[in-house]
Amino acid sequence: MSKLIAIVKSIDMVENLNIVKFNFNDTVLTMMSLDLNNNIEVGTKVSLAIKPTHVAIGKGFNGIVSYSNQIKTTIIDIDNGKLLSVIKLGVDETIIESIITAQSSLKMDLNVGDSVIALIKASEISIERIIEC
Numbered sequence: 001m002s003k004l005i006a007i008v009k010s011i012d013m014v015e016n017l018n019i020v021k022f023n024f025n026d027t028v029l030t031m032m033s034l035d036l037n038n039n040i041e042v043g044t045k046v047s048l049a050i051k052p053t054h055v056a057i058g059k060g061f062n063g064i065v066s067y068s069n070q071i072k073t074t075i076i077d078i079d080n081g082k083l084l085s086v087i088k089l090g091v092d093e094t095i096i097e098s099i100i101t102a103q104s105s106l107k108m109d110l111n112v113g114d115s116v117i118a119l120i121k122a123s124e125i126s127i128e129r130i131i132e133c
Contacts, residue, residue, distance in 0.1 A: 002096045025091060030069060033127075055099075074115055
């Protein structure tokens with residue numbers, strides 16, 4: 001599970017649907033949630049959680065996709081297995097882990113040091129815990 005420290009930037013709510021925007025290292029991340037802790041408000045520092053299987057990778061990416069969250073990262077480690085590859089992505093002091101098929105890793109010719117985009121759907125981010133209120 002990847003952990004990202006972020007600050008709540010805005011909260012939009014319609015009935016029980018919440019769209020929460022966060023500031024993560026000068027990148028705006030978006031989370032879609034049906035339930036939101038009452039202690040979450042603008043300015044709250046939180047730890048976000050993302051499953052490695054929910055992080056897609058774009059290399060040489062130039063286009064528009066429906067993934068709300070696009071984080072510029074650098075590949076810091078690759079473990080190509082027979083079926084799956086574990087890719088560790090660095091952004092400042094944070095590591096984001098992605099698990100993709102080994103076939104995709106090889107087809108994309110991923111290498112340590114490559115600049116790539118971590119793509120994460122808004123529905124795949126959750127608040128793990130509040131750090132400060």
